[in-house]
Amino acid sequence: MSILGTRVLRAAEDPRFLTGGDRYIDNLPLDGAVHAEYVMSPVAHARITGIDTSAARAMPGVLAVITAADIDLAPQTTSNPRVPESMGRPLLATDTVRFVGELVAAVVAETQSQAIDAAEAVVVDYDPLPAVADALVALTESAPRLFPETESNLALFAGFRTSDDDDFFAGCDVVVRERLVNQRMAVTPMEARAGAMWWDDAGRLHAWSCTQGAHGTRDGLAKAFGLEPEQVRVVAPDVGGGFGGKMGTYPEEVLLGELARRVGRPVRWAESRTQCQLGLYHGRAQVHDVELGGTRDGRLIAYRIRIVQDAGAYPSGGVFLPYLTRLMASGVYELERVDAQIEVVVTNTTPVDAYRGAGRPEATAAIERMVERFAVEAGVDPAEVRRKSFISPDAFPYTTKTKATYDSGNYIGALELALSGAGYVQLRDEQARRRAAGDDGRLLGIGVSSYVEITNGDGSGEFGSIELTDDGGAIVRTGTSPHGQGHHTAFAMIASEITGIPFSRIEVRHGDTDDVPRGGGTGGSRSLQAGGTAVYRASEDFVRAALDLAADMLEANPDDVVLDTAAGAFHVQGTPAIARTWTDLAAAHGGLRAERDTERSAGTFPFGTHVAVVEVDTETGSVRVLRHIACDDAGTIINPVLFDGQVHGGVAAGISQALFEHFVYDVDGNPLTTNLADYCVPAASELPSFERIAMETPTPLNPLGAKGIGEAGTIGATPAVQNAVIDALAHLGVRHIDMPCTPERVWQAVQAARR
DSSP states (O other): OOGGGGOOOSOTTHHHHHTTOOOOGGGSOOTTOEEEEEEEOSSSSEEEEEEEOHHHHTSTTEEEEEEGGGOOOOOBOOSOTTSOGGGOBOSSOSSEEOSTTOEEEEEEESSHHHHHHHHHHOEEEEEEOOOOOOHHHHTSTTSOOSSTTSSSSEEEEEEEOSOOOSSTTTTOSEEEEEEEEEEEEEOOOSSOOEEEEEEOTTSOEEEEEOOSOHHHHHHHHHHHHTOOGGGEEEEOOOOSOOTTTTOSOOHHHHHHHHHHHHHTSOEEEEOOHHHHHHHSOEEEEEEEEEEEEEOTTSOEEEEEEEEEEEEESSOSGGGTHHHHHHHTTTTTBOOSEEEEEEEEEEOSSOOBOOOTTTTHHHHHHHHHHHHHHHHHHHTOOHHHHHHHHBOOGGGOSEEOTTSOEEOOOOHHHHHHHHHHHHTHHHHHHHHHHHHHTTOOSEEEEEEEEEEEOOBSTTOOOOEEEEEEOTTSOEEEEESOOOSSSOHHHHHHHHHHHHHOOOGGGEEEEOSBTTTSOOOOOSOTTOIIIIIIHHHHHHHHHHHHHHHHHHHHHHTSOGGGEEEETTTTEEEETTEEEEEEEHHHHHHHSTTOEEEEEOOOOOOBOOEEEEEEEEEEETTTOOEEEEEEEEEEEOBSOSOHHHHHHHHHHHHHHHHHHHHTOOOOBOTTSOBSOOSTTTSOOOOGGGSOOOEEOOOOOOOTTSTTOBOOOTTHHHHHHHHHHHHHHHHHHGGGTOOOOOSSOOHHHHHHHHHHHHO
16 A cells, blocks of 8 residues: 555644644633632642631632532542552542642632632641652552551562573573663643533533543543443543543543532633643653573573552552563563563552553663663673574564564664664774773763564554545544644545545544544554554445445446546546546535444554664763664554654653653652753753654554554663663773763763772
8 A cells, every 4th residue: 555645745734733723722712611720739648637628618709619528429440450449549639648749629710810829728737647759668568558458558469470490591691680760750741731521401511621532531531420421522622742641531630520510610620830740640660670691692591570660649550551561571582581570569659650652661671771781791792682682574473472472573674774874883983982092071872772662552443434525525533532643644645545535625533522433542652553544444435335326327337437546536447538526426425424443453563773872971971962863663654754753752752761851759759840940851952853764564464554653762762872871981880870861870970980
């Protein structure tokens, strides 16, 4: 299939966003709406001994103030049955708060400023309890327990072994061990969370939601209020970034529905940046104890990882993330033995859930850091270590020791393309020249990362439909929900390619549960392979139905009628002069429509190699990324501009984790990075323009041959940059620096090595 025949090499959505035609929740008019504000706990762990709302209730414009005692809504719990039910999250804290930012009360007032003032007037008496903000400390017997009714802070344990050998590292000449920290990160979307809800006279709940999946939010609201899904309508307009953090249904959203029911008016809410940093689920937050062994000549044999996942105060997606880390633990390597142990622990911090890559970046960061560590100890070039242990291109489909079945891949091909594009040999020569010259002021570092990840990991299907409009154009509907990925462009390209209807005459609709009946939303880089396939299959059905209609109009046998997609017209084969266009069909047969629900299928496995080139100033510890070369293979590329954009954003996120971002708590659970003055998000000036090297290895698992690309850049870039920083200092004796490789940490590592 050659989608590029449509020649759409830009994102059709961009002009609307760039010229202010976007439609974000906080900008949409809503007649008669009042405003909600939430009271958030300022302490990490405490008993609530009293809440006085009298002053707030008496303030101007205040319509309602509620606490946990005023509502009868069930706590939110994880779907994993192995997690204790007592660890469920109440919508409003009942007798205990467990993290700074937990909701304690809610206020509704005529204006936003009145609501904020009233929230500040709610007086809550807290009796502080000992807090624990470190996952490893939380596992100790003496640690404060978040849930006294449980035996410990351990929410879940899962072991996994692939070998019964007494000596796990038998046959290994070199074994390296390290504790790696994959730091906690704030998702930090450009648009913080916002919402609006109201009930109609028939008792139906209507919601505007800043969500990555309207149908998932609809189902969450229906469950919370005891409604059937059709009794809830959710609309997700433009969403200013999600990155995994805007999946599901937050307590703030459920409470909006409760508040709207109480005051009998539409209620809207928009959070501040600090509220977003505290309330939006965090990401990553894993600690790895890792061991990797192999032969002296560089062949890898055995890999063992202990994954400690900080779930935050209430287990949600944090329970699921380490399973993905375990699934992808062995990366791109053919290993004889792999052990992986999972421990999910609760702490007095913001709950953790998916963030760009959701468990897969953590897996790659661990093994790719250890491959470089192993290479140094073995005295073998890290590129050569990878060559010796890659899964062979002729081995696919390949099932790993952790039971992941990779669909297709050419890992050695991606490595060689990336190394060649970077000029790897010349870079090593330049590095050696600088070291020989004693140039210790600005050190050159080269980092490599080869990765594989899983996209659409749950194998879910998707809804897609196409409908003929009166003027011969088309409306495409999709159950996915874009927030910057370019779905309008990609799905219109697919429909145009199959039908011949001009790209400019195809409208793409999403994010309204009344308009689109079903959908899985956007997450896990599933959109093109699941949503795109649904549009592709629906378009095929659409054309087949149209051929029958055109045959009637042409008074011909349907088997003799063909569609000329270049002309957008139907004719009898061999007689193009007599044709019927889509406009003709629309006039004669209005309402032509086709829809498809694609079936569940196995996830796909994008892969690639990144090479980072950095310069480290040993006097200040500052790191400058000179170049970043990315060879990312996600199967068939539908639109190169969209593909580049996704990789570029992913690389930015990966570099940012390696060098800048870290959400920090003190030992008492007080957050220290609650705004963009403290939480370091880089500007464009801190990031290089990446160099992309094209490679396409189609998957056999869908008709497009496409895999996901939304998270790949993040997964490949993070360890490449971290490896580059450490490589720059390796000759000084530095063996490891945890992320983020801040100037302070780099400077301290240099000083320690010099001592």
